[in-house]
Amino acid sequence: MPQCELRVVEHREPAPEHVELLLEAPRLAADLTPGQFAHVWTPGSLRRPISFSRATPDGRVGLLFRVVGAGTRWLAERRVGDRLDVLAPLGKGFPTPEAGPVLLVGGGVGIPPLFVAAQRWAATHPTDVVLGARTADALVMADDFRALGLDLSLTTDDGSLGERGRVTGPLARWLARTDGGQVWACGPTPMLAAVAQLVGEERPCWLAYEQRMGCGVGACLACVVPGVGGDGQPEWVRVCHDGPVFSSRRLWWAGAEGEA
Ligand SMILES: Cc1cc2nc3c(=O)[nH]c(=O)nc-3n(C[C@H](O)[C@H](O)[C@H](O)COP(=O)(O)OP(=O)(O)OC[C@H]3O[C@@H](n4cnc5c(N)ncnc54)[C@H](O)[C@@H]3O)c2cc1C
Ligand code: FES
Known part of the structure; x- marks a missing residue:
């Protein structure tokens, strides 16, 4: 290690x-x-x-x-x-995207890892970005994304910056106007559950998941969450070692929806 x-x-x-x-x-x-x-x-x-x-x-x-x-x-x-x-x-990060458009969706302190994705791939993949936070004060890195030449859709819960509401609004509009493409997201678990549900099964959707951790290297099982095995049956996955980035189909979302 x-x-x-x-x-x-x-x-x-x-x-x-x-x-x-x-x-x-x-x-x-x-x-x-x-x-x-x-x-x-x-x-x-x-x-x-x-x-x-x-x-x-x-x-x-x-x-x-x-x-x-x-x-x-x-x-x-x-x-x-x-x-x-x-x-x-x-941990395992985001896979290199397939050809075609990419949408990055970041919420709160879920925004930073998506900036590394933009640094790596925005030059080779048409990339749109949706960033959200509770308030303008908590919406970080917007200028960094802009410096890469990317157009941003911003949302805040209180409307203090960008559109009032959640990242799911711009996400739904992007899905409606874009053929194919893929979605990469990081943020609080209810946001990830809402993103997974909206994107559905038709397009690739990769999510960086956050969980309390102990060892960070797969040994202590402090970070396990319910996932879906190859046979479609529930199985535990270790966020630190099997993730933190998972295909949305690999995670078990029942009960995680809450408020997106
Ligand atoms: C893979 C991964 C990547 C992360 N990346 C970032 C990042 O880029 N920026 C960032 O700000 N944070 C990130 N976090 C969350 C960060 O690890 C926690 O905020 C931090 O460990 C809190 O430590 P603390 O001692 O300050 O607070 P603590 O005293 O341990 O906790 C304070 C509060 O934060 C909550 N909390 C602590 N850890 C987590 C967690 N993992 N998920 C949700 N709530 C938590 C606790 O429940 C408590 O309410 C990440 C977590 C994971 C698992
Ligand atoms: S934190 Fe120890 S197994 Fe994940």
């Missing part, structure tokens, strides 16, 4: 309660697959999983996170020159 110490070379605060740390990591920047994550040591017993938010040509990778508890608060206090102990890259 690749354990390494990575030096913080930039500390950004892109939004209130959100921090992005840029780390010097040339090999990771060249090799990582969008959707893979770093399992980062923080004081206490468990590491914290954070998706990579960017990979730059000058050999940096980003971790963009919302400060929600002790682990992310400690990470938010890291400064240029500090070193992070990380296991990375972990």
Whole structure:
């Protein structure tokens, strides 16, 4: 398992309660697959999983996170020159898309891994982007996507930026006007369930799933969620090792819908 110490070379605060740390990591920047994550040591017993938010040509990778508890608060206090102990890259990321249009759908702190997907594939696949958050303050990375020349549809729950409502509105319109194509999404579980339901069985739909984690490498079973086996029967899948990116058909959605 690749354990390494990575030096913080930039500390950004892109939004209130959100921090992005840029780390010097040339090999990771060249090799990582969008959707893979770093399992980062923080004081206490468990590491914290954070998706990579960017990979730059000058050999940096980003971790963009919302400060929600002790682990992310400690990470938010890291400064240029500090070193992070990380296991990375972990998990299975998004597959290279098939030919044809791609729609990226990101919600809240599910947006960052989709930016790595856009960096990798927007030049070779017609790419549309839908980003959503509860409020304008929590909608991160829109300017990064724009800098790649992509058109964005933005939604916020309170209408403070873009269209008032959920990402499912622009998603439904894209599905109605686009023949074929494929959808890549990351966000809260109810959002992923709604995306899977709207996209249905006809088009590829790949989802980056978030779950509390322990080891991060498939050994402790802390992260299991119900999935669908090859025979169509329920089976447990490990988010850290079998995912975090899954085909929507591989996950068992009953009970996950909630509010998208
Ligand atoms: C594969 C993966 C990739 C992730 N990528 C990112 C990312 O790019 N940016 C980001 O901001 N966050 C990301 N997360 C979530 C991040 O790991 C948690 O927010 C973090 O571990 C919280 O640690 P803490 O000690 O600050 O908070 P804790 O004290 O552990 O928890 C604070 C609150 O956050 C909730 N929480 C903690 N972990 C999770 C989780 N995994 N899913 C849902 N709720 C959780 C807890 O239930 C609690 O309410 C990712 C999670 C996974 C599994
Ligand atoms: S976190 Fe240990 S098996 Fe996934």
